[in-house]
Amino acid sequence: MNPAVKSLADRIEALLPQTQCTKCGFNGCRPYAEAMASGEAPCNRCPPGGAEGIVRLAAVLGAEPLPLDPERGSEQPRAVARIDESLCIGCTLCIQACPVDAIAGAAKQMHTVIPDWCTGCDLCVAPCPVDCIDMVPVTGERTGWAAWSQAQADAAHARFLARNARLVREREENDARLAAKAAAKLAAVQAEAPENDAERAAQERKRAIIQAAIERARQKQQAAQPRNTENVSAAVQAQIDAAEARRARAGLTRPGSDQNANTDPEEK
Incomplete structure (x- = not known):
């Protein structure tokens, strides 16, 4: 561009x-x-x-x-997501769908929406397997920018960037963990002392499999780049840091399913 x-x-x-x-x-x-x-x-x-x-x-x-x-779509009053906590099964799909981390909870535990953070995008509704999320209008007859301020837009943007940065960080940490585990497995294989051709062939197969997995992970890591995080201003970065600090103080945990896409196949 x-x-x-x-x-x-x-x-x-x-x-x-x-x-x-x-x-x-x-x-x-x-x-x-x-x-x-x-x-x-x-x-x-x-x-x-x-x-x-x-x-x-x-x-x-x-x-x-x-x-x-x-x-x-049509211009409508702004709505906020509401989870029927009596029906929620803790699947975490809504948490993964929310672009601004406005849903708190963990796997197999009740989820809840943080109303002040919800942008009304309704992306959490469709993934819910038990249909326990409703969008509740909260601005009366006000629609469009009459129902949403610039300050709210700026805060939502900061939370969106913070979520993207968190997902990148978690993916990198998970990739590093898997890489270390693969390296340890490779070292263990190389330390083996095969006594016959069959054992040497088996050792070579294991080494090739592990090295191929390490190479795939390396290529994937090189291809992965943060999205929508370039040229973040000092003011927006301060908002991101503040949002992360609030999450830490509130003890808002993230579900392990955010990282499921990068788990070790042997652990499944």
Whole structure:
């Protein structure tokens, strides 16, 4: 992305409500901002921002405001997720779906929503296998930016970045643990003293399997890069640090299932 387009994308992103709801058809507010800056998407695909949001975006893009695309939803009062705790089975799927870490809980334990953090994206509703999550309107008749402030958008953006950074950190820590375990296994195999051809062949097979796994992990680690965390300002970084500190003080634990994708096959 050239500097001019990136600069425009930055300005556009700052005008989005940061709900990360994906209703625009993109995987978050930043990808939508980049698509608009590149001329690949119109400015009328953000229901949370509503008509006022479209006017703001059109002004930056130098375009005429358009009616909200009905295929993307309608402008509605802001809602907050509510979990029926009597039905919750502790599956953690809603926790994994929440883009701003607004759901607290752990595997096989009751989950609960932190109302002040919830952006109303409703991404937690569909994954719930027991249909125990409702979206409850909390702003009366107010919709769009009348129901959502810039301060709330900034806080949501900071929590989104903090979550991304946490997931990257957890993945790196898990990969390092698995790499150390694989290295120990390889050392143990290499220390074996086969006494015949069959044992030497078996040793070589084990060594090849472990070395291939180590190489796959190395390539995966090189390919993995943090998303939407570039050029974080000092103010946003301070918000991220504050959010992490609040989580630590509140003792909000994360489910082990966040790391399930990178577990050692022998441990399953």
